[in-house]
Amino acid sequence: MSSSTPLTYDVVVVGSGAGGLSTAIAAAHGGASVLVVEKADTCGGATAWSGGWMWTPRNMFAIADGVVEDRSAPRAYLENRLGDNFDAAKVDALLDGAPEMVEFFERKTALKFVPGAKIADIHGDTPGAGTGHRSVGPKPVSLRKLGPDVAALLRRQLYETSFLGMGIMAGPDLQAFLHSTRSPKAFVHCGVRVTKHMFDLATKRRGQQLVNGTALVGMMLRSALDLGVEIRVKTSATSLQTDDDGRVVGVRLEGPDGAYSVTATRGVVLATGGFAQDIDRRREMFPRTPTGNEHWSLTPKTTTGDGITLGESVGGRLDRTLASPVAYCPVSIVRYRNGKEGVFPHILDRGKPGVIGVLANGKRFVNEALGYHDYTLAMVEQVPEGDEVCSWLIADQQYVRYLPLGMAKPLPIPIQPYLRSGYLTRGHTVRELAEKIGVDPTQLEKTIEAFNVGAVAGEDPEFGRGTTPFNRGSGDTANPWPNPSLAPLQKGPYYAVKVVPGSFGTFAGLVTDSSSQVLDDNDRRIEGLLAVGVDQASVMGGHYPSGGINLGPAMTFGYLAGRELAGAKTVGAHA
Numbered sequence: 001m002s003s004s005t006p007l008t009y010d011v012v013v014v015g016s017g018a019g020g021l022s023t024a025i026a027a028a029h030g031g032a033s034v035l036v037v038e039k040a041d042t043c044g045g046a047t048a049w050s051g052g053w054m055w056t057p058r059n060m061f062a063i064a065d066g067v068v069e070d071r072s073a074p075r076a077y078l079e080n081r082l083g084d085n086f087d088a089a090k091v092d093a094l095l096d097g098a099p100e101m102v103e104f105f106e107r108k109t110a111l112k113f114v115p116g117a118k119i120a121d122i123h124g125d126t127p128g129a130g131t132g133h134r135s136v137g138p139k140p141v142s143l144r145k146l147g148p149d150v151a152a153l154l155r156r157q158l159y160e161t162s163f164l165g166m167g168i169m170a171g172p173d174l175q176a177f178l179h180s181t182r183s184p185k186a187f188v189h190c191g192v193r194v195t196k197h198m199f200d201l202a203t204k205r206r207g208q209q210l211v212n213g214t215a216l217v218g219m220m221l222r223s224a225l226d227l228g229v230e231i232r233v234k235t236s237a238t239s240l241q242t243d244d245d246g247r248v249v250g251v252r253l254e255g256p257d258g259a260y261s262v263t264a265t266r267g268v269v270l271a272t273g274g275f276a277q278d279i280d281r282r283r284e285m286f287p288r289t290p291t292g293n294e295h296w297s298l299t300p301k302t303t304t305g306d307g308i309t310l311g312e313s314v315g316g317r318l319d320r321t322l323a324s325p326v327a328y329c330p331v332s333i334v335r336y337r338n339g340k341e342g343v344f345p346h347i348l349d350r351g352k353p354g355v356i357g358v359l360a361n362g363k364r365f366v367n368e369a370l371g372y373h374d375y376t377l378a379m380v381e382q383v384p385e386g387d388e389v390c391s392w393l394i395a396d397q398q399y400v401r402y403l404p405l406g407m408a409k410p411l412p413i414p415i416q417p418y419l420r421s422g423y424l425t426r427g428h429t430v431r432e433l434a435e436k437i438g439v440d441p442t443q444l445e446k447t448i449e450a451f452n453v454g455a456v457a458g459e460d461p462e463f464g465r466g467t468t469p470f471n472r473g474s475g476d477t478a479n480p481w482p483n484p485s486l487a488p489l490q491k492g493p494y495y496a497v498k499v500v501p502g503s504f505g506t507f508a509g510l511v512t513d514s515s516s517q518v519l520d521d522n523d524r525r526i527e528g529l530l531a532v533g534v535d536q537a538s539v540m541g542g543h544y545p546s547g548g549i550n551l552g553p554a555m556t557f558g559y560l561a562g563r564e565l566a567g568a569k570t571v572g573a574h575a
Contacts, residue, residue, distance in 0.1 A: 009035045011249050011565050012264040014237040016043035018551050019533025020271030021220040022558030028227035031244020037235040039302050044217035045157035045273040046299040048507050052212040053137045055552035056098040060114035060132035077128030085323055093514040093540055094556055101559040104229050107146035112139040120544040122371040124468030131469045135548050135554050138216035143208045150221045150331030158213050160344045166197040169211035181411050206532035214259020229246050230465035240314050266565050274534035285325045288380050288389045296331050296343045296502040306536035311510040315520040319511045322542030328376035331502030332406045335421055344407045347372055351474025353487030354399035357391050362443030367463035369471040369485050373544035392437055392496045396489040406497040423484055425496045433494045448489050458482025507538040516561040532558040
């Protein structure tokens with residue numbers, strides 16, 4: 001691209017995850033000309049590697065199912081959970097905008113949803129908590145249907161959260177895979193899915209059935225392209241351009257053909273995915289991360305805080321007041337035979353019956369069936385200073401036959417490769433396992449003995465596991481014991497996987513108002529500059545009250561920002 005070529009768009013979006021694409025689609029649908037630039041060679045960022053679920057209370061699918069909530073219920077839930085970090089204006093904008101966002105995408109674009117009727121809010125004992133119908137996810141879609149132009153742009157499924165590269169969707173699809181050796185119907189379902197996937201790999205070198213985050217991004221890319229949004233990959237934003245009044249009027253880009261400037265007559269939107277892979281900011285802001293390397297993020301390596309840096313360069317500021325700067329997830333490190341490492345998120349296994357989490361002292365430290373953020377935060381807070389921040393998930397032989405333990409899949413998938421690589425550790429007795437992993441053996445024996453007594457009765461006196469809809473929904477419906485979240489560990493050998501702090505991204509972002517306009521140190525708008533997704537400080541204030549609280553706000557505030565930009569007054573010349 002020649003640096004002398006004048007380029008002008010109404011809106012320039014930097015980043016192509018949920019927030020960026022939502023903004024671009026809404027703006028283009030409203031008639032604006034839109035350019036999306038993406039630093040990576042594919043689109044989707046961390047969104048493409050996510051579960052794709054969005055927290056969207058009072059959505060059209062809930063209403064169709066007869067669940068009609070007043071805004072006061074989810075609002076009360078957030079007010080109770082967020083405490084001093086509750087921002088009424090932003091929360092109200094989210095709760096009012098989310099239903100409208102869902103209906104817009106469902107009715108006006110290629111993006112289609114499925115309802116999360118059974119997905120409960122995490123803290124069911126908090127007033128206002130929902131027991132379901134507050135979430136939506138992307139409907140599975142064929143990549144063939146979306147077209148080769150989308151296929152060329154779409155980031156691939158994260159291998160660690162797939163089966164042979166095949167995504168598995170939460171809900172009936174996942175339940176079938178979990179019960180494939182215990183249900184003929186589930187076995188047939190899995191056989192058909194795997195056969196189709198292997199055929200796709202042989203003929204297309206890529207799975208064609210998109211689920212979760214790849215489905216979300218794929219359908220959004222199709223929508224954006226259909227609306228005339230221009231998308232450029234391998235293109236970084238290196239600086240923002242301002243006029244004499246300090247308004248952001250353009251951006252300097254660097255791509256395969258060199259550096260050039262683009263004018264944005266209505267606004268520049270920062271949506272670069274936060275700073276989870278910025279070692280310096282991690283060292284500064286993440287707890288218990290003295291070198292920046294004691295944290296393993298699930299985000300792409302390109303999420304290095306570019307949007308934050310751009311915003312700061314024109315007077316924006318990073319919010320350092322949140323309860324947590326990071327959206328935690330417990331992870332384990334997978335070492336492959338080729339020497340590479342992968343990061344596996346422990347979303348599924350912690351709440352299954354027959355698994356407990358312990359620290360080096362051999363004691364449980366949290367209700368394992370709480371959210372992934374809660375589990376990791378407890379680990380970070382309770383490991384003594386000076387010790388490595390880690391825990392171990394422990395299960396028995398009965399468990400690993402039927403349910404996954406981290407990356408290790410249940411029968412008929414062999415477990416030996418995970419033992420040989422050191423990913424899993426096995427001991428014929430609890431004491432032997434404890435000695436191998438460096439956990440207090442006497443205390444671990446006592447911990448499991450006490451846990452087993454409660455599990456047989458369907459109770460967890462120590463942490464109350466299995467007492468909320470979210471806990472029970474994270475369990476196993478085929479569990480023969482009284483509580484779907486609890487089962488005793490009593491049949492050796494015993495297995496352990498080491499878990500360390502990781503994340504799905506950052507909560508700390510640029511301070512904005514409820515319209516996603518970036519604010520300066522005096523809380524004044526920096527005109528022409530918006531931030532969405534995790535480049536925007538989280539409306540949840542650094543808390544994690546429900547699944548989908550990253551993508552739901554990203555989609556909603558992106559939609560609201562795009563709609564406003566489409567109706568915004570044009571500044572300066574327009575090509």
